[in-house]
Amino acid sequence: MVQPRVFIDGEAGTTGLQIYSRLAQRGDVTVVSIDPAKRKDVVERARLMDSVDVAILCLPDEAAREVVGLISSPTVKILDASTAHRTHADWAYGFPELAPGQRETIAKSYRVSNPGCYPTGFLAAMKPLVASGLVPADFPVTINAISGYSGGGRQLIETYGEYGGESGGDSEPPYPYGVYGLTFGHKHVEEMYRYSGLAHAPLFLPAVGAFEQGMLVQIPLPLWTLDHPPTGQQLWDVLADYYAGEPFVQVKALGDGGELRDRKFLDTKAANGTNQVQLFVFANDDTHEALVAARLDNLGKGAAGAAVQNMNIMLGLSEQTGLI
Structure with a gap:
């Protein structure tokens, strides 16, 4: 053949x-x-x-x-x-x-x-929630996200390489953590908007970290703004059902689930070397606040x-x- x-x-x-x-x-x-x-x-x-x-x-x-x-x-x-x-x-x-x-x-x-890498994480987390109606289409969505510097192409890779990257150099890298896209015209926004089902474009704040690979896309949800706020379990159930049987989308256990380092920190790089998008739901049903996050390798599934x-x-x- x-x-x-x-x-x-x-x-x-x-x-x-x-x-x-x-x-x-x-x-x-x-x-x-x-x-x-x-x-x-x-x-x-x-x-x-x-x-x-x-x-x-x-x-x-x-x-x-x-x-x-x-x-x-x-x-x-x-x-x-x-x-x-x-x-x-x-x-x-x-x-x-x-x-x-x-x-x-x-x-x-x-x-x-x-x-795109950021849209992959965002859409994996948000598309099912909008499609289900748990998050209304007109909800004012914001995205806080961070990527390793390899997502910035050759010039940014060379810049960090001069400072020794993650291996450590004599000097601190220029942006240990740098937020960019502050004119709110990032090229990924149209893609996120088009395929999410949202009625308005999300507010996207990307950042670059002083590490080579890894990505964390975070979507905070002030559910108290809704007349009938969904619970964290409802958010999780929608995601788990939507991706049931999908080999490259993992919906992690609700809340900590053993995934937090020192039970405090969500590691940005834990999906590196895979083609996985890992989804997380953290929620406080008393205050009606939630965070839906996606973790992926920006050079893998991204x-x-x-x-x-x-x-x-x-x-x-x-x-x-x-x-x-």
Whole structure:
């Protein structure tokens, strides 16, 4: 049997390298690589994409749009890891667990956009709660989130590398904890809004930490603002039911559940090296306050792991192949 052929455009970048390392260990797909001397040759890249079964784009947005316009083969499937097509009407959104039928949509599509890392955590936590009606569509949702610096691309990685990263250097890194996106126009917001079912865009406050990988997306819920506040158990039940049987979404025990370090701290990096989104519900039913949080590896389910999962679906392979 002829193995499916896959080309990663942008193989040398952070996400591209992560995808390549996952696929290189497998014996059921053939990875086609470009001559390093022609890495910036758009025509050669388009030729290679026309020759494979799936082309995975790990490029800046404009470069992704440019190369898609040059592909002429009607049979090649495109999986775009950039932001360029995530809300495009003609592209399937590559979050298989998002809603009933989403997995089938991805399988049939020739154009799939890989979700962003922050939206993956946010949508995993919020979509079921809005769909169930426990959180009204017009609820003013805020998101406090932190990611390892690898989520910021080559320039930020190099900046932290100069300070020794997590291994420790002679100087303190420039941003041990830095909130950004303070103009409230972060590129992930439209994606979060479009697929959440919310009537208004959420208020998103991302931050970068002085660690390489890991992500925590936190959604505080002042439930006392509602006429009939749901309990923490009700929130948890909706999430557990929504993701029952999903191998890559874990709904952790309500409250502590043994997951808090020293029974106080929710570790940002505990999902690293996996393709998991881990969901948590913490609640005080007396004060009607709750926190719903998602933990994931920003380079795993937040990027390369999700890309491999989508590629498996697009090629009709076992969805869990090459992933943990």
